[in-house]
Amino acid sequence: HQPxxxxxxxxxxxxxxxxxxxxxxxxxxxxxxxxxxxxxEFSRALVMLIxxxxxxxxxxxxxxxxxxxxxxxxxxxxxxxxxxxHGYLSSFPSCMHIxxxxxxxxxxxxxxxxxxxxxxxxxxxxxxxxxxxYKDITDVDEMKVPxxxxxxMTLLLVITDRYKNLPTASRRLQFLGLQxxxxxxxxxxxxxxxxxxxxxxxxxxxxxxxxxxxxxxxVLADWADNV
Numbered sequence: 001h002q003p004x005x006x007x008x009x010x011x012x013x014x015x016x017x018x019x020x021x022x023x024x025x026x027x028x029x030x031x032x033x034x035x036x037x038x039x040x041e042f043s044r045a046l047v048m049l050i051x052x053x054x055x056x057x058x059x060x061x062x063x064x065x066x067x068x069x070x071x072x073x074x075x076x077x078x079x080x081x082x083x084x085x086h087g088y089l090s091s092f093p094s095c096m097h098i099x100x101x102x103x104x105x106x107x108x109x110x111x112x113x114x115x116x117x118x119x120x121x122x123x124x125x126x127x128x129x130x131x132x133x134y135k136d137i138t139d140v141d142e143m144k145v146p147x148x149x150x151x152x153m154t155l156l157l158v159i160t161d162r163y164k165n166l167p168t169a170s171r172r173l174q175f176l177g178l179q180x181x182x183x184x185x186x187x188x189x190x191x192x193x194x195x196x197x198x199x200x201x202x203x204x205x206x207x208x209x210x211x212x213x214x215x216x217x218x219v220l221a222d223w224a225d226n227v
Contacts, residue, residue, distance in 0.1 A: 003071050006053060007078040010046045014086050017042060043082070044092050050078075054098045062107050069111050075099065076162055083165075100171050109178055112162075116155060116182055123151045124189055130208040149212035152186055153219050186216070 018039055025038040054075070061067045075095045082088040099108060123129060129148040156179055163175040190209055197206040 003054075003057065003074045007050065007074055010050055011078065011081055011086070013046060014039075014043050014082075018086075040087070040089060040092070043086060043088055047082070047088070047093055047095070050095065051093060051098055054095060058098065058104050062103065065111055065114065068107060069115065072099065072108055072111075072162075079165060094167070096165055096167050100166055100168060105171060105174075109174060112159065112175075113178055113181070116159065116178075117185070119155055120152065120182070120186065120189070123148045124193075130205050132208075132211075144208070144211045145215045146208040146212050149215045152182075153216060156182065183216070183220075 021038040021042055029036050029038055054071075057071070058068075061071055075098075079095055082094075083090070088094075099105060126147070130146045132144050133147055133150065159175065159179060159182075163172055166172050166175070190212060194206065194209050197203060197209065
């Protein structure tokens with residue numbers, strides 16, 4: 001179960017054949033008056049093979065969190081390179097269609113949430129949770145953002161980056177729903193810590209909590225324009 005083997009192989013085939021297809025095959029198609037792009041059709045045919053392979057592999061991996069998560073990670077890396085390096089078209093079949101299928105998609109959401117909550121556990125229990133990374137550089141950090149708030153917003157950003165190329169708005173909205181749950185979970189965790197600190201409301205940790213809330217609110221406001 002190492003999907004990177006066949007995903008990398010396909011990317012190599014696409015890259016290695018690009019010059020031949022452009023120089024030798026495309027002129028023949030052009031001469032025949034065809035509008036077909038040889039390189040893109042070659043890529044499309046190989047992606048169809050990957051879709052078949054994924055459709056066979058995914059049911060075997062669905063309930064192994066580590067293997068399933070690894071598969072999703074590798075597919076997302078493959079898709080990124082396919083579009084950014086090889087100019088694949090968004091109207092063509094893609095692996096995101098397979099990841100969007102109901103059983104696979106629900107599993108992806110579940111695993112994403114599980115790992116996000118684990119990350120939140122570790123960042124809030126870290127010794128540096130309430131300390132600003134830039135505490136000694138005053139002109140960089142006017143907001144005095146504690147490490148846990150910055151890590152949390154990075155976590156949300158990474159999740160957005162993972163789901164933003166899903167083919168349907170309804171699937172992207174389900175991921176947005178997960179992010180809203182995580183924001184609420186973070187709020188509850190901050191409230192719990194704040195209650196513990198309420199006797200020392202001028203203490204550094206209490207102030208750090210207020211700075212965290214201010215920072216999260218400011219970043220979410222910045223993201224409000226992102227459809």
